[in-house]
Amino acid sequence: MATLLWPDDKSVQGGLDIMSRRRRVISELANGKNLAVQLQDLLQNGLVGNGSGLAREIIHEILRSFTDCLFLLSSAESGEVCDNGGSKDSDLASKKRSADSDSKNRRGCYKRRRGSETWTELSRTTEDNYAWRKYGQKEILNAKFPRCYFRCTHKHDQGCKATKQVQRAEDDSEIYQITYIGVHTCKRNTRLSPQIITETDPWEELSGGSKPRTNIGHGNVHVHVHVSAEVKQEHLEDTLSDVTENSFPSLGSIFDQQVLADACQQLDYLDSVDMDAFMASCIALDGVGDYCEGLL
DNA sequence: GGGATTTGACCTAG
DNA sequence: CTAGGTCAAATCCC
Secondary structure, rough: OOOOOOHHHHHHOOOOOHHHHHHHHHHHHHHHHHHHHHHHHHHHHHOOOHHHHHHHHHHHHHHHHHHHHHHHHHHHHHOOOOOOOOOOOHHHHHHHHHHHHHHHHHOOOOOOOOHHHHOEEEEEEOOOOOOOEEEEEEEEEEEOEEEEEEHHHOOOOOOOOOEEEEEOOOOOOHHHHHHEEEOOOOOHOOOOOOOOOOOHHHHHHHOOOOOOOOOOOOOOOOOOOOOOOOOHHHHHHHHHHHHHHHHHHHHHHHHOOHHHHHHHHHHHHHHHOOOHHHHHHHHHHHHHHHHHHOOO
């Protein structure tokens, strides 16, 4: 599914026309469907050799495909183009050069970006398959832990406006609430192959320390409905409700939440999955793709 | 030396 | 007025 070429920043920010968007959605869905079929074949033949790793890669691509489709569809619905921050200088160097009056007066000039392209995940890891650069940390009122602010590493070289905020959950400090704001418009070459979720202490990483600074991820499934194996079912259901009811209101009816929940859970438990159930999940996801395609 | 992080200042939205 | 989001100089680290 690496076949989807993300447009450059301008084309996204300027808004894709309906036909382009439609073509991309169809392309993504077709790709997802093909991958689901590949996965089905793979599973029918048994996961011998490195089949398990391959299956995992295919799964991640399928999930990413649906994620991208949802983004395309949701932004088409709302008609919004998140051009926030457009008033900001995008060129750090020129900002420095223009110095003094101008740049200093503009410091802090920004628009808050919380809009329809915002969603929240609960996860035991702060990592995902993107490269993030931390740009701030704030103590939040009545919050036990500070909130950390990340922007895409490619903000300047590719104009990617994606940001995320990471905050430890109050009640369960093992869980991180990750709010993603904006869609990645950078090219996907920064993404790594999916990897296994690790048990490292992400907060230690956030707070500095000797670990690598670039948050290039482990397999924190990049789908709105990410579920790490340890997150409880109610978290999953909350997230699903949030996604379908708030982020994609008119898409909500497409998804049988339980079907998706089961599917996602099965995908995360690949190692110990019941193959029949897993196959059913793949078919369910494939069905979602068919349904979307039918709508277009 | 260059890229990433830290952190106080700055600014806006509510 | 204040909480929260961002900037950017200083600092860290490879």
